[in-house]
Amino acid sequence: MIVTRFAPSPTGYLHIGGARTALFCWLLARHSGGKMLLRIEDTDQKRNTPTATAQVINDLLWLGIDWDEGPDPADPSKSIGEHGPYLQSQRRDIYDEYLKKLLDAGRAYYCIDTPEEIQVLRQKAQDEKKTFLYPRPGRFPDAEEVAKARAEGRSVTVRFAMPDEDIVVSDVVRGEVKFSIDEISDFIIQKSDGFPTYHFACVVDDELMKVTHVIRGQEHLMNTPGHVALQRALGFRTPTYAHMSVTVSEGGGKLSKRERAKTLLKAIKGQADADLDAIAAAGSLSRDELDSFIAGKISPDQPNISAMAEFLQVHLPEINVIDFFQNGYIPEAMVNFVALLGWSPGDNREIMPVAELIEAFDLNRLNKTNSLFDRQKLASFNTEHLRMVEPDKLLGHFKSYLKVNDSPAADADDATLAQMLKISEGARTLAQIEEKCAFLFADEIEFDPKAVQKVLQKPNAAELLAETRAALAEMESWDEGAIHEAIEQLCAKNEVGMGKIAQPIRVAITGSTISPGIADSLALLGKEKTLKRIDDTLSFLSQSDKS
């Protein structure tokens, strides 16, 4: 049975690259009827954010990615599955046990050099333009020396003694990759704080959790020979590896969260008259913190960055899956689009629902080339999926979108919301739908001067609008069909096109030239409000005539 695992380090929101890795693991598991596992790699005490595990879980669930073993979504401190716990910070006894085996067998040894001493060696290697290899001592420090070093306050780590042989890594996407032993240093497997490093914890856990397929980013390829050597020393299996290509961003380089900070920084610097105190306040930063951000010394947390961007009204590139959620993308589109970054079904299919993705998925079809994340194509996918998703599900997406954005539309009833969705067919994002229908929830209409000039201040426009008002006022049933019919009759009677009647109404009820179909818009607005807004517009027009 195939067992895959997604093993994020909980440092913040799940970003799009992590989502892609998780998705490929999940697709393989679901395609093959195997298992998907979620493991939290929280062995670095300095970097873990307390809430990050919950965030990662939320983001995965939003995408529709679930797991058979791992933290319980309802309560991440509990586990589902028989190989837990799935938080590495809770597995230290296990790592210690295997570490001892290695130490006893002479396959690992204590290292009592300070980081500073090692830095000197590293610098020397760099000056000589050689790969840095930690010089393994002829005799390993014994217990007494280790105790003495500790007493002196030196940091003590444990290193793995690499075997004296070249290693060939067999990879599903890269083929066989050879590594010379002269290039791989004895690496640290236990840090001075007693925690295992990633390399060690991951090898132990993959064995114990019976993981068969390791799918991860290409950035891990260079680590793999070390992992393989570790597996051999411990008598473990070597899982099947698949090192995926990397998703790069427009600027080149890995798609990373730093990009949002960079964009924000550019925006702040671009505004000569920026009110720095206000910006700092918006981002819940002190003025000093903001200054050091501008000086490039620190980088604020993602939510603070988002808050400042909103304050400045600058659009930040979406990097984290939550960014896409907040900007009105739906998970079906995200999953489909991301799956096609580095994978394809081989025929010309592109727009596919998840079930089809699962059915078609094949690890052997991952490609080797890095790909650029094209937001325009994503938008196009979103348009398609907005059309394809079942109405009930879409309504659910829409409601959570409105809620997270504190939209005035969030309080509307389901029937209204469903209708908004229906009449906004063709929109690219939920944000566009919200915007297009915002007039329904406005207390006061603000006229766009251009729209007024272009449609209302035309000969006969006011007269036609008044006549339309009268006709609408007489209507008994107020629904799309009836309204449409009434407007058509007006057109025929006055011998004008649809635009001559519809546009003035549109401007009257929305203040702009943009809205869903006019009859749909009026039906949803309601008769009373429609008439009121037309009246207001008419009096606005007669006033501006006089002045």
Added chain:
RNA sequence: GGCCCCGUCGUCUAGCCAGGUCUAGGACACAGGGUUUUCAUCCCUGCAACACGGGUUCGAAUCCCGUCGGGGUCACCA
């Protein structure tokens, strides 16, 4: 810089492993046209690529070598 990976339209990709069916297919974007009560949507048409140089072969996008270009990695981060 050392090591590793990669190189097909602007972008995502199919084709490469099993050389001819490739005057290189699809999608997004772009340009032009059409439908439409606005914005979108939708429909049609067009533009556009085998990084370069050597081999091997009757024949190369496909196999080999080199050059150039891009990316990754060189942590007590994962």
